[in-house]
Amino acid sequence: MSAPVSLPSLGIVGAGAFGRFMARHLVPHFDLVLADPRADLDAIAGRLGARAGTLDEAAAAGITILAVPVQAIGEVAHALATRLPAGALVLDVGSVKVKPARLLAEALPETVDIVCTHPLFGPQSAADTIAGRKITLCPVRGDRADGVARFCGDVLGLKVIEATPADHDRELAYVQGVTHLIGKTLLTMALDDFDQTTVSYDLLRRAVGYIADDSADLFRAIELENPFAPEARRAFFDAVRQVESVLEDAEHRPGEAAP
Amino acid sequence: MSAPVSLPSLGIVGAGAFGRFMARHLVPHFDLVLADPRADLDAIAGRLGARAGTLDEAAAAGITILAVPVQAIGEVAHALATRLPAGALVLDVGSVKVKPARLLAEALPETVDIVCTHPLFGPQSAADTIAGRKITLCPVRGDRADGVARFCGDVLGLKVIEATPADHDRELAYVQGVTHLIGKTLLTMALDDFDQTTVSYDLLRRAVGYIADDSADLFRAIELENPFAPEARRAFFDAVRQVESVLEDAEHRPGEAAP
Numbered sequence: 069m070s071a072p073v074s075l076p077s078l079g080i081v082g083a084g085a086f087g088r089f090m091a092r093h094l095v096p097h098f099d100l101v102l103a104d105p106r107a108d109l110d111a112i113a114g115r116l117g118a119r120a121g122t123l124d125e126a127a128a129a130g131i132t133i134l135a136v137p138v139q140a141i142g143e144v145a146h147a148l149a150t151r152l153p154a155g156a157l158v159l160d161v162g163s164v165k166v167k168p169a170r171l172l173a174e175a176l177p178e179t180v181d182i183v184c185t186h187p188l189f190g191p192q193s194a195a196d197t198i199a200g201r202k203i204t205l206c207p208v209r210g211d212r213a214d215g216v217a218r219f220c221g222d223v224l225g226l227k228v229i230e231a232t233p234a235d236h237d238r239e240l241a242y243v244q245g246v247t248h249l250i251g252k253t254l255l256t257m258a259l260d261d262f263d264q265t266t267v268s269y270d271l272l273r274r275a276v277g278y279i280a281d282d283s284a285d286l287f288r289a290i291e292l293e294n295p296f297a298p299e300a301r302r303a304f305f306d307a308v309r310q311v312e313s314v315l316e317d318a319e320h321r322p323g324e325a326a327p
Numbered sequence: 328m329s330a331p332v333s334l335p336s337l338g339i340v341g342a343g344a345f346g347r348f349m350a351r352h353l354v355p356h357f358d359l360v361l362a363d364p365r366a367d368l369d370a371i372a373g374r375l376g377a378r379a380g381t382l383d384e385a386a387a388a389g390i391t392i393l394a395v396p397v398q399a400i401g402e403v404a405h406a407l408a409t410r411l412p413a414g415a416l417v418l419d420v421g422s423v424k425v426k427p428a429r430l431l432a433e434a435l436p437e438t439v440d441i442v443c444t445h446p447l448f449g450p451q452s453a454a455d456t457i458a459g460r461k462i463t464l465c466p467v468r469g470d471r472a473d474g475v476a477r478f479c480g481d482v483l484g485l486k487v488i489e490a491t492p493a494d495h496d497r498e499l500a501y502v503q504g505v506t507h508l509i510g511k512t513l514l515t516m517a518l519d520d521f522d523q524t525t526v527s528y529d530l531l532r533r534a535v536g537y538i539a540d541d542s543a544d545l546f547r548a549i550e551l552e553n554p555f556a557p558e559a560r561r562a563f564f565d566a567v568r569q570v571e572s573v574l575e576d577a578e579h580r581p582g583e584a585a586p
Contacts, residue, residue, distance in 0.1 A: 186523075193526035204523050229523055239523045246518070247527045249570060250509055256566035259505070264445075264463050264488055264498045267452035268506045268534040275530035291574055301574065307515035308567050311508060315550055315560065 075099045079126025080133050081144060083112050085283070086161060087135030089191040091116045093198055097223060101125050127151035131159070138162040138289035145175035154179040157212050161185055163244060163286060164294040165233035169208045181210025186236060187226075193278040199225035206233045241296035242303075248290055249304050251276045334358045338385025339392050340403060342371050344542070345420060346394030348450040350375045352457055356482060360384050386410035390418070397421040397548035404434035413438035416471050420444055422503060422545060423553040424492035428467045440469025445495060446485075452537040458484035465492045493554075500555035501562075507549055508563050510535045 075098055080087050083104035091102055091113075101121035102113045113120035126132055127148050136144050141160060152158065158180055160168045169184045176182060189201040203226045207213035213230070220226040231239075254276050262269075291297050334357055339346050342363035350361055350372075360380035361372045372379035385391055386407050395403050400419060411417065417439055419427045428443045435441060448460040462485045466472035472489070479485040490498075513535050521528075550556050 188523060188525045201526065202523065231523065236523060239519075239521045242516075242518055243521050243524050243528045246513070246516070247525060247531055249567075250531065251527075252570045253563065253566045254505070256569050257501075257505070257562050259501055260498075262498045262502050264447060264461065264490065264495060265502050266447045266506060267460065268510075268537045269502045271530050271534035271537075272506055272509065275527040275534065278527045278530075288577065292577060298578070301571075303516050304512065305567070305571050307512045308508075308564070310515050311511045312560075312564050318547065318551060319557070 076131065077101070077129035078131045078133070079103060079121065079129035080118075080135055081123065081126050081148075082135035083109055084135065084137075085191050085281075088112060088116060089194075090133065090135060090161065090187075091118050093224065097219075098131075099129075101129055123147060124151050127156070128153060130155075131157045134158065134160040134162075134168075137283070137285040138164055138168060138293050139285060141168045142171040142175065145172050149175050149177060152176065152180050155181070157181045157183065157210070157216075159183050159185055159216070161187055163240065163289050165204070165206050165231075165236040165240075166295055167293050169206060169233040173208055176209075178209075181212045182208035183210075183213045183216050184208050184233060185216070186240070190278070190282075192281060200227060202227045202229060204229045204231050204236050206231060206236060208233075237294045238296045240290075241294045241300035244290045245294075245297055245300040246304055247275065248279060248282075248287055249301065251279045252287070255280060335390065336360065336388035337390045337392070338362060338380065338388035339377075339394055340382065340385050340407070341394035342368055343394065343396075344450050344540075347371060347375060348453075349392065349394060349420065349446075350377050352483065356478075357390075358388075360388055382406060383410050386415070387412065389414075390416045393417065393419040393421075393427075396542070396544040397423055397427060397552050398544060400427045401430040401434065404431050408434050408436060411435065411439050414440070416440045416442065416469070416475075418442050418444050418475070420446055422499065422548050424463070424465050424490075424495040424499075425554055426552050428465060428492040432467055435468075437468075440471045441467035442469075442472045442475050443467050443492060444475070445499070449537070449541075451540060459486060461486045461488060463488045463490050463495050465490060465495060467492075496553045497555045499549075500553045500559035503549045504553075504556055504559040505563055506534065507538060507541075507546055508560065510538045511546070514539060 078098035079101045080091055081103050083102050091100055094100055095117045100118040102118045103121050103123050103126035109120045134144055158176060162168045165184050165186060172182050184206040186204040194201050203220050205213055205217055205228060217228045221228045337357035338360045339350055340362050342361050350359060353359055354376045359377040361377045362380050362382050362385035368379045393403055417435060421427045422445060424443050424445060431441050443465040445463040453460050462479050464472055464476055464487060476487045480487045
C-alpha cells in the first residue's frame with residue numbers, strides 16, 4: 069500500500085508498545101515505515117496502516133525516530149550511522165535525555181540533525197487522546213527543533229517544553245523517580261481491590277495503573293540511566309524513613325504533639 | 328432566621344472544616360443548629376444559613392452529628408449523654424470506626440440510636456460536588472441505618488457502603504494509611520513545582536493535594552486510632568525497603584536481570 073505522494077516519509081525504529089502508539093498518531097501525517105526485527109512486524113504495520121520495512125528503509129526516510137529502549141540507543145545509533153542520508157533528522161523518545169543525546173551525537177555523522185524528545189505520556193496515560201499532553205524537546209544538533217516543536221504543537225496538539233538534556237533529567241529524576249518508586253511499592257504490597265476507597269486513593273491507583281504495565285527496561289532506564297536518579301531516590305527513601313520515625317515516636321508517646 | 332416548619336431539626340457538633348462542609352450540604356434539608364465553643368460561631372453559622380446553638384440545642388434536635396476529631400469523641404459523647412432525648416439518633420463522621428462505635432455505645436443511653444459513618448471524601452476532594460462520592464455506614468444501635476442510607480443515596484446522591492466498624496477499619500487502614508504515608512513523604516521531600524510532569528505525576532500530586540490541608544488530628548487518627556494501622560504501615564514500609572534493596576542490587580550490578 070503506498071501513501072499519497074504528498075506525505076513526507078518517516079521511519080520508526082522499534083515496534084514495541086511506544087513505537088506502535090506513536091505510529092498510530094503519526095500515520096495520518098507521514099508515509100510511515102516501521103522497522104523491527106520481530107517476526108510479526110508485517111501484521112503490526114498492517115494494523116497501523118504503516119509499511120513494514122528494514123533498518124535501511126527507516127534510515128532512508130529522511131526523518132527517523134528511535135523508539136527503542138534507552139539501553140539499546142547506542143547500538144541502534146551505530147547501526148544507523150552509515151545508513152542515514154546527509155541532512156537526515158534523527159529523534160528519540162526515551163525517558164532520559166543526557167545519555168541518548170550524547171550517544172546520538174557521538175555515533176551519528178555531523179551532517180545528521182538530532183532532536184531528542186521525551187513524550188511525557190504513553191499508551192496507558194493518553195489512551196483517550198494525546199491533545200494537551202506534554203512533550204520535552206532537547207535540540208542537540210542542527211536547527212530542526214523549531215519545526216519539530218511546531219508539528220508537535222500545531223498538528224498533534226501537544227504542550228511543548230524545550231529543555232537541555234541535563235535540565236530534563238534533573239526534573240524527571242524526581243517526577244518519574246517518585247512516581248515509579250511509589251508504583252513499585254504499591255505493586256509490591258499487592259493490595260486488595262478495596263471497595264471503601266477515598267477520592268485520593270482512587271487517583272493514586274489510577275496514577276499507578278498507568279505505569280503498572282511499563283517495561284522493566286523503562287524502570288531500569290528511569291532509575292539507572294538518569295544521572296540525577298540516585299539523588300532523587302535518596303531524597304524519597306530518606307523522606308519515607310523520616311515519616312516512619314515520626315510515626316514510631318508518636319506510637320510510643322501517644323499523648324505528645326501531633327506529627 | 329427560622330427555617331420552614333416542615334424541615335426536621337438536625338444538630339451538628341463541631342464547626343471545623345468538615346463540620347462546615349457537611350453543614351453546607353445538609354442545610355437545604357434540615358433546620359440546622361451548629362454547636363461549637365469557638366468565638367466566631369455566629370459568623371460561621373450565618374454564612375452557612377444555619378443557627379448557632381449550644382450543645383444542649385444540638386442534642387435536643389433529635390438527630391445529632393458529631394463532627395469532632397476522633398480523639399474528642401469520647402468526651403463529647405459523655406457531654407451529650409444526659410442531654411439527648413429518648414429516641415434521638417446520633418451519628419459521627421470520623422475516619423476510623425471501631426473506637427468511635429465503642430465509645431458512643433458505651434457513653435450514650437440505650438434509648439439513643441447510633442449510626443457511625445465515614446464520608447470517604449472531604450472539602451478538598453469533593454469541592455465541586457459530593458454526588459457519586461462514597462460513604463461507609465456502620466449500624467451500631469437501633470434500626471435507623473436504612474433511613475440514613477436512603478437519605479445519603481437518594482437525597483445526597485452518595486454511593487452508600489454498609490460495613491462493620493472492623494471491616495471499615497481494616498480496609499481504610501490500607502486505603503487511608505497508604506495515601507497519607509505517601510502524602511507525608513512527598514510533603515517531606517518539599518518537591519519543586521516541576522514543569523515537565525507526566526500524567527501519572529500530575530494525578531499523584533492531585534491525590535496528595537487533597538490531603539495536604541488535612542489536620543494533624545486526622546493524620547493521628549488514621550495512623551494511631553485505627554487498630555489495623557500498624558499492620559498496614561508495616562506493609563508499606565516493608566514494601567518500600569524491598570524496592571530500595573532491589574534498586575541497590577541493580578545499581579551495583581548494572582548488567583543483571585531487570586528488577
